[in-house]
Amino acid sequence: MKTAVITGASSGLGVDFLRAVVHNYPEIEEIWLIARRKERLEKLAEHYENVKIRAVGLDLAAEDSYGQLRELLEKEKPQIRILVNNARVCKSGSFGGRTLDELFMMVNLNVKGSTAVARLCFPYMSKGSIAVFTSSVSSFAPIAGQGVYSSTKSYLTYLGRALHEEWKREGIRVCVLCPGNMATEMNPIDVERASKSKIGKLPYLDTRKVAAETLKRAEKGKACYTPGRFYLAYKIAGKILPHSFMMKLNRL
Numbered sequence: 001m002k003t004a005v006i007t008g009a010s011s012g013l014g015v016d017f018l019r020a021v022v023h024n025y026p027e028i029e030e031i032w033l034i035a036r037r038k039e040r041l042e043k044l045a046e047h048y049e050n051v052k053i054r055a056v057g058l059d060l061a062a063e064d065s066y067g068q069l070r071e072l073l074e075k076e077k078p079q080i081r082i083l084v085n086n087a088r089v090c091k092s093g094s095f096g097g098r099t100l101d102e103l104f105m106m107v108n109l110n111v112k113g114s115t116a117v118a119r120l121c122f123p124y125m126s127k128g129s130i131a132v133f134t135s136s137v138s139s140f141a142p143i144a145g146q147g148v149y150s151s152t153k154s155y156l157t158y159l160g161r162a163l164h165e166e167w168k169r170e171g172i173r174v175c176v177l178c179p180g181n182m183a184t185e186m187n188p189i190d191v192e193r194a195s196k197s198k199i200g201k202l203p204y205l206d207t208r209k210v211a212a213e214t215l216k217r218a219e220k221g222k223a224c225y226t227p228g229r230f231y232l233a234y235k236i237a238g239k240i241l242p243h244s245f246m247m248k249l250n251r252l
């Protein structure tokens with residue numbers, strides 16, 4: 001069955017990826033939505049009657065979820081036409097101000113979880129499939145105050161770029177999405193915070209447009225997509241300026 005798999009589908013950008021897949025890919029027969037809050041996924045499924053939606057409740061930061069995903073894939077043998085590897089978590093704040101559990105949760109989900117999803121889904125993808133890896137502008141330079149998150153995002157950007165080259169041989173197109181601010185559960189618009197923090201003053205992207213445009217770029221074979229001129233300029237700065245300078249700019 002022609003299938004789309006979207007992780008982190010219970011809120012924010014993942015919901016807009018679902019919308020974009022439903023509207024732009026009528027040939028997709030089944031969509032798997034993965035996140036911890038299964039009831040949210042089931043509610044979302046109710047909005048779309050013309051496509052089969054499977055709500056898969058998994059905690060991708062937990063080791064046992066990889067076995068569960070493997071079993072489901074082996075049982076259903078989907079033809080994965082679209083993979084959106086999007087579930088992540090961000091806990092900002094000083095390194096010492098976070099517990100080890102919080103730091104490990106970010107590493108487990110953002111690094112281990114996304115690697116597991118890509119590796120487990122790979123055998124079910126084929127020529128013509130696309131894969132999106134949601135990374136972040138945080139991957140362009142280290143960020144003091146977001147050390148673990150920006151490190152995990154830099155891992156994702158590297159992994160996605162490497163797989164873009166590696167999977168070309170199989171005809172699978174991988175696109176790394178590197179967005180800046182988006183008003184989601186992870187980063188809600190907060191007027192009070194915006195007046196105090198640098199990050200809150202930066203432009204917010206339209207998640208609907210980001211999701212739809214990312215799929216288009218992935219279809220065209222683009223390796224990386226950074227939406228918005230401001231963030232593109234930041235990406236270029238990250239390529240030409242030393243990290244020591246970038247870190248003075250981006251310090252939270």
Ligand SMILES: NC(=O)c1ccc[n+]([C@@H]2O[C@H](COP(=O)([O-])OP(=O)(O)OC[C@H]3O[C@@H](n4cnc5c(N)ncnc54)[C@H](OP(=O)(O)O)[C@@H]3O)[C@@H](O)[C@H]2O)c1
Nearest residue numbers: 008010011012013035036037060088181182184185186187
């Ligand atoms: N918002 C921004 O400003 C921004 C900027 C740059 C990049 N990004 C990236 O954009 C992507 C989407 O984030 P978002 O902004 O849409 O944030 P969001 O609304 O908080 O969505 C995060 C999604 O990840 C899922 N998730 C979290 N922990 C999980 C776990 N342990 N196992 C499975 N799923 C888990 C959440 O679902 P459950 O809670 O139900 O599990 C949710 O569906 C992320 O990769 C994020 O890093 C966001």
